[in-house]
Amino acid sequence: MTTTMSRASSALAAVLLAGCAVAPAPVAGTPAPVAAAPGDAAAPDTMRWLYGSGEAAGASIQAYRMLADYALARVQEAPERSVPLGLPEAAGGTGVVSCLNPDGSRKPPAVVFDADETVILNSGFEYWQATHGGAYDAAVWERWEREGAAIVAPVPGAVTGLRRLREAGITPVFNTNRASDTAAGTIAALAAAGLGEAVHGDTLFLRGDDAAGSAKDGRRAMIAARYCVIAQAGDNLGDFADAFNAKALSVQQRRTLAARGDLAQLWGNGWFVLPNPVYGAAIRGTIDEVFPPETRWSPDTAAAGQ
Amino acid sequence: MTTTMSRASSALAAVLLAGCAVAPAPVAGTPAPVAAAPGDAAAPDTMRWLYGSGEAAGASIQAYRMLADYALARVQEAPERSVPLGLPEAAGGTGVVSCLNPDGSRKPPAVVFDADETVILNSGFEYWQATHGGAYDAAVWERWEREGAAIVAPVPGAVTGLRRLREAGITPVFNTNRASDTAAGTIAALAAAGLGEAVHGDTLFLRGDDAAGSAKDGRRAMIAARYCVIAQAGDNLGDFADAFNAKALSVQQRRTLAARGDLAQLWGNGWFVLPNPVYGAAIRGTIDEVFPPETRWSPDTAAAGQ
Numbered sequence: 202m203t204t205t206m207s208r209a210s211s212a213l214a215a216v217l218l219a220g221c222a223v224a225p226a227p228v229a230g231t232p233a234p235v236a237a238a239p240g241d242a243a244a245p246d247t248m249r250w251l252y253g254s255g256e257a258a259g260a261s262i263q264a265y266r267m268l269a270d271y272a273l274a275r276v277q278e279a280p281e282r283s284v285p286l287g288l289p290e291a292a293g294g295t296g297v298v299s300c301l302n303p304d305g306s307r308k309p310p311a312v313v314f315d316a317d318e319t320v321i322l323n324s325g326f327e328y329w330q331a332t333h334g335g336a337y338d339a340a341v342w343e344r345w346e347r348e349g350a351a352i353v354a355p356v357p358g359a360v361t362g363l364r365r366l367r368e369a370g371i372t373p374v375f376n377t378n379r380a381s382d383t384a385a386g387t388i389a390a391l392a393a394a395g396l397g398e399a400v401h402g403d404t405l406f407l408r409g410d411d412a413a414g415s416a417k418d419g420r421r422a423m424i425a426a427r428y429c430v431i432a433q434a435g436d437n438l439g440d441f442a443d444a445f446n447a448k449a450l451s452v453q454q455r456r457t458l459a460a461r462g463d464l465a466q467l468w469g470n471g472w473f474v475l476p477n478p479v480y481g482a483a484i485r486g487t488i489d490e491v492f493p494p495e496t497r498w499s500p501d502t503a504a505a506g507q
Numbered sequence: 508m509t510t511t512m513s514r515a516s517s518a519l520a521a522v523l524l525a526g527c528a529v530a531p532a533p534v535a536g537t538p539a540p541v542a543a544a545p546g547d548a549a550a551p552d553t554m555r556w557l558y559g560s561g562e563a564a565g566a567s568i569q570a571y572r573m574l575a576d577y578a579l580a581r582v583q584e585a586p587e588r589s590v591p592l593g594l595p596e597a598a599g600g601t602g603v604v605s606c607l608n609p610d611g612s613r614k615p616p617a618v619v620f621d622a623d624e625t626v627i628l629n630s631g632f633e634y635w636q637a638t639h640g641g642a643y644d645a646a647v648w649e650r651w652e653r654e655g656a657a658i659v660a661p662v663p664g665a666v667t668g669l670r671r672l673r674e675a676g677i678t679p680v681f682n683t684n685r686a687s688d689t690a691a692g693t694i695a696a697l698a699a700a701g702l703g704e705a706v707h708g709d710t711l712f713l714r715g716d717d718a719a720g721s722a723k724d725g726r727r728a729m730i731a732a733r734y735c736v737i738a739q740a741g742d743n744l745g746d747f748a749d750a751f752n753a754k755a756l757s758v759q760q761r762r763t764l765a766a767r768g769d770l771a772q773l774w775g776n777g778w779f780v781l782p783n784p785v786y787g788a789a790i791r792g793t794i795d796e797v798f799p800p801e802t803r804w805s806p807d808t809a810a811a812g813q
Contacts, residue, residue, distance in 0.1 A: 240794045240795035241793045241794070242793060243792075244793060246552070247553055247784055248797055249758075249790040250783075250790050251784070252797050253762060253790075253792045254758075254790070255765025255789070256765070256780055256782070256787075259774040259778070259780040260781075262766065262771055263573065263775035263780060264775070266774065267573045325802055325804030328798040328802055328805075331794045331798070332794060332805075344806045345806075352802060357766045438565070445561060453559070458561060459561025459562070460565070465565075468565040468566075469569030469570070469572035472565070472569075474565040476563070476784075477556075478553055478555075478557070479552075483555070483561070483562040484552045484555040485555060487548060487550060488544060488634070489546035490550070490559065491550040492558065492634040492637070496631055496634055497635075497658075498634060498651070500635065500647045
């Protein structure tokens, strides 16, 4: 069961979150019935951790505290340039944008958030995925986008974090790969989760708002044209820079790009990541890809080497 | 394969990390050979995320930045009392300890860290687990404790974080459920990972140092008798208070205890959690336990309700 779910989650990841991929059109119709898992079956470990554990709740509360502390301090400095949106200039990107309008006036400060598993928990959809099994079903996900508001929950810490931002005059802006044609459902879900108002085209940007599919750099530029973006938050590296999700990067190259050099300086310092092992570009790779040769151990080898 | 690994990880969790449980004695002898997974098999999603993703690397770099920033600011305040070690007094615990010795002199400041998946990554052992499959093997884990130093890696951000603490005169102290009789291997592993020196009984406390098994409150008290503990860090709620891992708590009660009320105020504010979905008390529960009734959704129900 876990294997099926993991693959389904990976498929969800590939469809929703991989950089530069254009999401397929939703398939019409009711999903074919499959054998359902009973509620007393073991939940997948990734869901246990994210949706069931106090550790995950603590981790997100911690991240939101850090993000709000950072943003409240940063806005006091009246920054002249945004946080890197996409790769920084030093890495070949064009990510840093002026916080001044052409007439010299200041853009209002904002923090840009991904939505799914960043500000809202899609526990309802994932419960269905856990019980239903089978492959990711785009039609079901679309229904969840449209109808999930009654069940969706905030990520622990997000309601307090966003409230602190708004009280300090900082606008939360959402940049999500939910579809533009389900905007009403997403706006309702954000409001129902206690995350406040979102206005499509002003504080909410969706897949389909430009021609770049799931890639977010273009939408980041749209946001930065009107806001001074002092921080970014997300659960996927693509929420910070499309370059991380380039298909040419190996698992280890992608990790190294995030964890070494200039970009590593941004974690907790303008870029804030929320943990999500359930789906997304973060969970790909064979055993050999995840564990490079220098990390491999076995008790037999160790014995031979003694 | 994933199912097997998940259960093996859960077994590891139960043995190593559940509060108040006494770990069984390691079984002597060589593990029985089982069918091994090839390196091109899919890695478990939890390992993909923790050991392979830039998201996890960013999350731990972020947590260590926050921890070091917090500790450096806190030590300037010359605190008179420790951070809560175990439940705070308001919650019925005895967790806050004076930072003054009986003669009125100040105890030296310290931050208490768990070891596994908090400061060091056990990629080597988990690679073996991923390829080997099968149940958790205590004898193999014991060999890893003894012999893993050549392969063990630091958690991203930990080397810099611990260096910043030491430069500020703050001592990192390790409180781990590795066994006291493999102390030499753990000391070697910490040093090899670039995490500095650890001295058993002074800056390193292990399972077996007292009669409480895997429970850590007693060792926390031993540490607080000589140090002013200004922060705690770990990947398991038991690294902060044994009460979280009481067997009577349901999955949801445990999460609520961590995420609501007084204790929620501590995340990122004295208590710092590192994400670990691979093993531990965080990954337990059936589908029904992980997803309480108010979170359950299905497209069929939604259709009926329209």
